[in-house]
Amino acid sequence: MRKLSSLLCTLALIAGGPAAAAGINIEGLARTCNNCHGINGVSVGQSMPSIGGLSEAYLKQILMQWKSGERFSASMGRLVKGYSDEELAAIAGYYARLPWVPVAQNTDARRVAHGKDAVERCVTCHGDTGSEPDDDVTPKLNGQWAQYMELELMKYRDDAVKMTHKKMRTNARKLDEEGLKSAPEFFASQK
Ligand code: HEC
Ligand code: HEC
Numbered sequence: 001m002r003k004l005s006s007l008l009c010t011l012a013l014i015a016g017g018p019a020a021a022a023g024i025n026i027e028g029l030a031r032t033c034n035n036c037h038g039i040n041g042v043s044v045g046q047s048m049p050s051i052g053g054l055s056e057a058y059l060k061q062i063l064m065q066w067k068s069g070e071r072f073s074a075s076m077g078r079l080v081k082g083y084s085d086e087e088l089a090a091i092a093g094y095y096a097r098l099p100w101v102p103v104a105q106n107t108d109a110r111r112v113a114h115g116k117d118a119v120e121r122c123v124t125c126h127g128d129t130g131s132e133p134d135d136d137v138t139p140k141l142n143g144q145w146a147q148y149m150e151l152e153l154m155k156y157r158d159d160a161v162k163m164t165h166k167k168m169r170t171n172a173r174k175l176d177e178e179g180l181k182s183a184p185e186f187f188a189s190q191k
Contacts, residue, residue, distance in 0.1 A: 029083070031122045033091070038162040040102045053100025057136040059092035065164060072155060072162040102131075102143020107189040115186025118179035121171060129190035146188035153180055 030041075033051070038044050039123035041052025051059065066080045067088065080088060118125075125134050128147065130141030155161040156172035157180075163169060175183055 020171050022086055022090065026090055029087060029091055029092055033095075039184035040087040040098050041095050041102075042103065043145060043148075045103070046145050047151055048145065049148045050101065050103060050144060051095050052098035053140055055133075055136045056092050056094060056096035058139055060089055060096055061137055063088045065093060070162065071164055071188035075176065100131075100140055100143075101121065102191050103145060104143075104190075105143055105146065105188055107146065107185045111182040112189045115182035115184070115189075116176060118175060118183045118185055121174070122183065125167075126187070130187040131190065142190035144188060146184040149187060150181060 034041065036048055037051050038048070043050040043051055063070065063076075063080050063083075064075050064085070067083075067085075068076045071077070076118065083091070124131075125138050126141050127133055130144070133140060153172045153175065156163050156165070156169045157175075
């Protein structure tokens, strides 16, 4: 009997990693997230971000910031309060293991061209196309939804909105009105 249970435990570890070991039904939890964020966390748009394939450190940090209330959100803050820290960590690990899928979307060619110049100072951290962030708490932006990114930039620009990252605030503020639209369109159009 003991042998069987340790075998089952090993199988559970292989199938679901630490989440299964802690008795967390990760597929069940993810179903709720996927209702809004899309299958495998690939969003169908437009103000809803894709989350599958973002880094574990970024996902975990942002979920915990919402839970503690130190980060503003329209809907996520209320939602994450229903999960334990262990569940949020397992969810972060689950989405980080999924592939990042840049979403094809309608972008304006003139805006994308302007955006390429507007993102000059952004690419040092996010990478030339937004696909190669310089550290693991910087999100990928290539093929993320343009409208979502514009909304996030507006939050970083607004002092009244609680956002934790100072440098991102400074950089978002440096964009002019056209850059605020064209920078997201540039990253959105990247593979
Ligand atoms: C009712 C719809 C809804 C559900 C369900 C939902 N989200 Fe969200 N999520 C949003 C919205 C809207 C945003 C944009 C930020 C905001 O306004 O809160 C967002 C933003 C995010 C982001 C930020 C993405 C980024 O690129 O920075 C992450 C991460 C995230 N959600 C994870 C989750 C996880 C994990 C779950 C399941 C536990 C979940 N969400 C469930 C609506 C939802
Ligand atoms: C010093 C490094 C750095 C620079 C420069 C920078 N970013 Fe960021 N960016 C980050 C980090 C780190 C985050 C996550 C911040 C957080 O947790 O709120 C972020 C978040 C974002 C987000 C939100 C993405 C999401 O999935 O929620 C967008 C959009 C974005 N950056 C666009 C830009 C643009 C456009 C510029 C140039 C005007 C820029 N960034 C410059 C580091 C940087």
